[in-house]
Amino acid sequence: MTLMHLNRTMPRLRLDNSDTPELYRELFPYTKISRVPFDDTIAMPRPAERMFITDTTFRDGQQARPPYTVKQIVHIFDMLHRLGGQSGLIRASEFFLYSDKDRRAVEACQAKDYKFPEVTGWIRANANDLKLVKSMGLKETGLLTSVSDYHIHLKLGKDRKAAMESYLAVVDQALEWGIVPRCHFEDLTRADIFGFCLPFAQALMERSRQAGMPVKIRLCDTMGYGVPYPGAALPRSVSKLVRAFTDEAQVPSEWLEWHGHNDFHKVLVNASTAWLSGCSGANCTLLGFGERTGNAPLEAMVVEYISLTGEDDVANTQVISEIAAYFEDELEYAIPANYPFVGRDFNATSAGIHVDGLAKNEEIYNIFDTQKILGRSVPIIITDKSGKAGVSYWINHNMGLEGDDAVDKRHPAVDKIYNRIMEAYESGRNTSFSNQEMRALVKRYMPELFTSEFDHLKKLAHSLSAQLILKLSEEKCLREMDPERSYARMAKFLGEYPFIQFLYLVDTEGLLVTRKVSDPADRERFSTMQVGVDLSNREWFQKPMQNGKFHVTDFYTSQFTGKLCLTVSAPVANERDEIVGVIGADIRFEELMRRQGDLEDEQDLVELD
Secondary structure, X not given: OOOOOOOOOOOOOOOOOOOOOOOOOOOOOOOOOOOOOEOOOOOOOOOOOOOEEEEOOOOHHHHHOOOOOHHHHHHHHHHHHHXXXXXXXXXXXXXXXXXXXXXXXXXXXXXXXXXXXXXXEEEEOOHHHHHHHHHHOOOEEEXXXXXXXXXXXXXXXOOHHHHHHHHHHHHHHHHHOOOEEXXXXXXXHHOOHHHHHHHHHHHHHHHHHHHOXXXXXXXXXXXXXXXXXXXXXXXXXXXXXXXXXXXXXXXXXHHEEEEEOOOOOOHHHHHHHHHHHOOOEEEEEHHHOOOOOOOEEHHHHHHHHHHHHOOHHHOOOHHHHHHHHHHHHOOOOOOOOOOOOOOOOOOOOOOOOOHHHHHHHHHHHOOOOHHHHHOOOOOXXXXXXXHHHHHHHHHHHHHOOOHHHOOXXXXXXXXXXXXXXXXXXXXXOOOOEOHHXXXXXXXXXXXXXXXXXXXXXXXXXXXHHHHHHHHHHOOHHHHOOOHHHHHHHHHHHHHHOOOEEEEEEEEOOOEEEEEEEOOHHHOOOOOOOOOOOEOOOOHHHHHHHHHOOOEEOOXXXXXXXXXXXXEEEEEEEOOOOOEEEEEEEEEEHHHHHHOHHHHHHHHHHHHHO
């Protein structure tokens, strides 16, 4: 029996080069809320054979927050790899290339040599930008190719024919250089699909066939106008947009990505709809950071992928909680407490669950085993029904206390906190206690659980001084133990960091080689500290000599100034890594107190370097 084979004819799509822009005023009246058009056809689901995630945390995500440092980018890139890169679920990550810092970040991530996420670029569609991609050795780059008349006519001042010709010229050059171009169809959901987008896509596919290389397309819902509704019409229907490119322009599913924005609260469902309609890639950012209202949250799409496919092992989902902790602790971003999957209370309930019932009915209130999947136990929200067990549970859960450190419900402070809670309800309160309120109560009755201002300053002094002194110890003049040049470098150093009151260099016998006092008013007080004096009995000298490591003393009262100080010190080594001396610095506590804000800014600047 012979089976018939269906050979699809290649549609002939024609560029409609209108002199006037098509702004679809019936759909986008501007002075009124945009309209959703419907027609009489429904596109049935046809999931992409391969679905994956691409990341734009370091491109679109950086347009909505303070720029990441190179160190932060590398750490986040590592977490993306551990979350879903090892399986290829997180396929690629795109980067800016314009600044020196951008390029250093790309080089640092390339040096990881991960298969996934692949490091790709993002540029404007011009020849000069493409040279940056070539110079960085990237195999793929995104090209900004705007497709709506809002952009072509009103922003670029071109007509459709001129815009397409300029885009194709850069694509041709990329293919000639062996770089896979990924054309970003900017503002697709306000564009003329048949009059410009599909003819452009068809021209790209023809170039792909000629070059024997992929030409990828990113479907950009720049303004969040896309809708997932069955029966919705172009250009706003997500499913019909995907099918138009796969069916009419013959774009392979694996060369298509969906990039959405959340202006109308549809970013996640639109990305999922694109997957289910035949678009392989969903472009996302961590925690949804992105221009204006943001992009599809990458961590949510990881969960969505597992939900749709049942492939539980494709991602290490516990890394999601690690990412959230990094954003809060390192990047100082306050994640909303009820933000799904990563918010502090996303799996908590205000229904009055208390500790005695958690083991019995956690599943009633919890979306899944959050401890196993996300490493997040179930928190409780304190009400008048929580009891002392609830108070102690809250303290242990929110303060991270485990084992012998955990607080028992019979702790005297728990009793005091519980009594204050009940007094509030007896006085007419009918709302739950917020985490901020509970934290304030715990801080009042259990201050030992909180870092004091003193501890914070000490930690700040340790962190900043470690970076600075270690950097100073690498100076060539110090490594050669040259007294005159070392003195000059130390004088310049104290001019840059005046919170250090006294700086000194000793040899391996503990004999003073040179020293510099920061404040001229203190010079007489340090008059006994002359070159050649023996300091070998000092802790700051002995520790680095014994273990070759940076050392910080506890706070002490200076014998010279009578002020509270601490000393930081580091070994100085020659080119053969042999210790030849120790560099030490005294820091006055009152100076730390006075310049705390400046020092925190200083630490940020040092880390940027």
